Amino acid sequence: MTRTDNLSFAPDFDRALEFFQAQENYAVSPLIELKGPGGLNVYAKNETQRMGLGAFKALGAPYAVARVLEAVWQEKTGEILSAARMGDADIRDFAATQTFVCASAGNHGMGVAAGAQAMGAKARIHLAKSVPEGFGDRLRALGAEVVRSGDVYDESVAAAIADAETTGATLLADGTWPGYTDIPKLVMEGYCVIAEEMRQQFQASGRWPTHVYLQAGVGGLAAAMAHMIRLNWAEQPELIVVEPNAAACLKTSHLAGKPTRGEGPESNMGRLDCKEPSIVAWDVLERCDVRYETLAEEEGKAAAEAVTALGIATTPSGAAGYAALCKQTTEQGNAKETRPLVIISEGLA
Numbered sequence: 584m585t586r587t588d589n590l591s592f593a594p595d596f597d598r599a600l601e602f603f604q605a606q607e608n609y610a611v612s613p614l615i616e617l618k619g620p621g622g623l624n625v626y627a628k629n630e631t632q633r634m635g636l637g638a639f640k641a642l643g644a645p646y647a648v649a650r651v652l653e654a655v656w657q658e659k660t661g662e663i664l665s666a667a668r669m670g671d672a673d674i675r676d677f678a679a680t681q682t683f684v685c686a687s688a689g690n691h692g693m694g695v696a697a698g699a700q701a702m703g704a705k706a707r708i709h710l711a712k713s714v715p716e717g718f719g720d721r722l723r724a725l726g727a728e729v730v731r732s733g734d735v736y737d738e739s740v741a742a743a744i745a746d747a748e749t750t751g752a753t754l755l756a757d758g759t760w761p762g763y764t765d766i767p768k769l770v771m772e773g774y775c776v777i778a779e780e781m782r783q784q785f786q787a788s789g790r791w792p793t794h795v796y797l798q799a800g801v802g803g804l805a806a807a808m809a810h811m812i813r814l815n816w817a818e819q820p821e822l823i824v825v826e827p828n829a830a831a832c833l834k835t836s837h838l839a840g841k842p843t844r845g846e847g848p849e850s851n852m853g854r855l856d857c858k859e860p861s862i863v864a865w866d867v868l869e870r871c872d873v874r875y876e877t878l879a880e881e882e883g884k885a886a887a888e889a890v891t892a893l894g895i896a897t898t899p900s901g902a903a904g905y906a907a908l909c910k911q912t913t914e915q916g917n918a919k920e921t922r923p924l925v926i927i928s929e930g931l932a
């Protein structure tokens with residue numbers, strides 16, 4: 584990190600909520616109760632249908648695309664765009680001159696492609712060889728250009744960075760690193776909508792969760808949730824950040840006292856298989872009094888089967904929070920008054 588890196592995270596979540604409330608395909612995602620391990624009532628925030636994209640990531644990149652376009656337009660013309668202006672022909676003509684690039688192992692690329700398409704901009708997504716072709720087809724169906732770059736995710740990230748540097752396209756990553764933090768903070772600002780939706784529901788019912796399990800890849804989701812929960816939830820739960828053993832970059836960073844790679848083999852919790860933490864997310868989590876849990880591969884797989892059997896079809900990444908809850912219940916049991924909350928972060932494609 585350099586001294587100039589601004590790690591502060593002060594999201595304008597009302598602005599994000601207003602943005603989505605103006606979208607036709609926005610709806611508050613379901614917050615349901617499941618019979619979990621040991622007969623526990625478990626709150627499950629079901630992100631598997633979010634805005635037709637099948638994952639919470641639909642709230643991140645599309646929001647950032649709109650905010651970046653607004654900022655570039657304002658810089659160019661001085662005009663502050665209203666929501667009503669966004670669909671006007673001159674704005675769409677301008678958007679058509681703008682390209683967003685990213686690397687993706689899954690849902691973030693879908694978010695960038697969908698966000699660019701919605702605004703009339705272009706998207707170019709770098710996929711490592713390991714990403715199935717079916718995913719490339721889904722991206723192309725959203726109008727994105729797909730480029731095969733490198734054998735593994737890290738190599739596709741390097742390719743996306745180089746692409747932006749050489750072509751002048753805008754890099755829209757979900758991770759942050761020294762010298763690159765502003766745009767991913769907008770992605771995280773979009774995720775804050777999830778926590779705000781839940782806060783309103785818990786406020787209305789008066790029954791708050793006692794534990795919140797947050798699965799993490801680079802940490803953007805976990806940090807956005809942790810920040811919001813500590814900021815404005817009336818009753819404070821324990822926060823547990825959940826990572827695969829194979830990619831525990833946030834726990835490793837916590838133990839090292841600085842952002843540190845979490846080394847390991849490839850994980851079948853593919854969306855959580857991030858070896859480098861987001862430096863902004865790391866910093867937020869350090870201030871939010873969280874604890875860390877890591878998962879064996881079979882724990883993620885078993886949780887995906889259990890949650891799917893409970894009626895929400897999901898993957899090991901989507902069920903990782905539930906996996907950590909099951910693990911804790913087996914190891915320590917649970918007090919009767921425990922009311923855990925998990926986020927089912929993606930559906931089965």
Ligand SMILES: Cc1ncc(COP(=O)(O)O)c(C=O)c1O
Binds near residue numbers: 691798
């Ligand atoms: C389904 C799913 N769950 C969790 C995560 C973790 O989010 P983050 O990388 O912001 O920690 C991702 C990231 O891609 C994801 O796609």
